[in-house]
Ligand SMILES: NC(=O)c1ccc[n+]([C@@H]2O[C@H](COP(=O)([O-])OP(=O)(O)OC[C@H]3O[C@@H](n4cnc5c(N)ncnc54)[C@H](O)[C@@H]3O)[C@@H](O)[C@H]2O)c1
Ligand SMILES: [Mg+2]
Ligand SMILES: [Mg+2]
């Protein structure tokens with residue numbers, strides 16, 4: 517074995533054994549060991565996760581190791597920690613105290629403070645504060661600029677009150693209070709402002725280099741996880757305003773209340789003014805999205821819509837209908853789209869999907885029949901894929917027979933979770 521190979525082996529052994537002092541010492545001399553893989557394709561972090569060594573994992577993390585690296589089975593160190601039941605390490609690797617996966621659009625950096633929505637005085641003081649952040653939207657698109665860290669990334673333009681003065685007083689601006697920052701002691705408030713005015717005029721001096729994002733998909737997938745979470749909230753509420761301008765009960769004009777979270781009918785005597793009416797509040801559409809597992813446990817079914825990029829297959833999905841449980845919606849949609857009958861259904865995780873305002877409810881379910889007959893109106897093709905084929909697609913192997921949905925979609929997580937559930941470690 518080469519000297520370098522021996523050094524790496526000593527480093528990986530220290531990780532396996534939880535020897536955090538040796539890890540620190542070796543890193544201070546050769547930092548490049550940090551994300552290196554051994555012969556089995558595992559990094560030091562994965563080994564600490566496998567064996568539950570918290571302190572050793574923390575040393576690697578604080579040294580800046582990359583938590584996204586995957587082994588040959590497409591598993592990150594966090595997946596390994598979850599599989600072996602080391603939840604304290606899984607939490608450390610997620611960087612949060614919650615156990616939910618950190619999926620795009622789901623991160624909440626703001627405390628929504630719904631109790632302040634009707635406190636006009638407090639809102640006015642926040643609006644005037646120099647710390648307050650304003651996000652600008654036009655036709656549901658946020659004002660963004662190219663990201664500082666990576667070229668494909670974009671970031672939200674966070675404007676200050678001086679930059680939006682004329683918009684704040686303008687009658688063509690809609691304002692939504694989003695919340696206050698959780699992490700910052702000063703708790704700066706954030707507002708979304710939607711303007712109907714021509715963006716080219718607005719952009720001239722606001723923020724050089726900024727632009728309104730052209731297309732929500734795939735544009736919004738280029739935001740950082742922090743920004744994406746804020747946009748999920750703001751865009752869904754603004755989309756509701758743009759679609760529900762008039763009272764759904766009687767068609768009269770409405771006024772905006774509760775800092776952008778309510779629209780109240782202006783016609784005295786309207787039925788919507790008595791009792792609680794859900795038409796007055798922002799709407800959310802529940803959608804079930806499911807990975808259908810073969811009865812043999814070794815394959816899963818994926819389908820493709822005509823609009824998907826060539827080669828991409830993803831989980832089946834569909835809107836929950838009125839008067840239906842999630843389990844019934846999963847069984848009905850799978851039956852409609854693929855002709856396959858489903859038995860047990862297990863809920864896993866959800867994702868906000870602000871196009872315009874869906875809540876994706878992610879499930880695994882087990883098929884009881886296997887013959888596929890697709891609904892050609894919605895699905896072009898559906899197939900059973902083996903675990904190995906999913907792993908190849910996940911690590912973008914040359915032999916991969918299909919392309920995974922993007923990592924920002926919950927479909928990607930549902931597939932990854934299935935791979936993580938197997939004992940092939
Ligand atoms: N995040 C992800 O990974 C992911 C993956 C797949 C789909 N999605 C989202 O889920 C949504 C629903 O999936 P689908 O299109 O397969 O659903 P679907 O299978 O129920 O079929 C869509 C059709 O259902 C009808 N429909 C019923 N209720 C509706 C409602 N409330 N709003 C709009 N149309 C309704 C419409 O005719 C529509 O064309 C998609 O629009 C997409 O935005 C997200
Ligand atoms: Mg569907
Ligand atoms: Mg359908």
Ligand SMILES: [Mg+2]
Pocket residue numbers: 834835849
């Ligand atoms: Mg449907």
Ligand SMILES: [Zn+2]
Pocket residue numbers: 763764765766767768781782783786787788
């Ligand atoms: Zn009305």
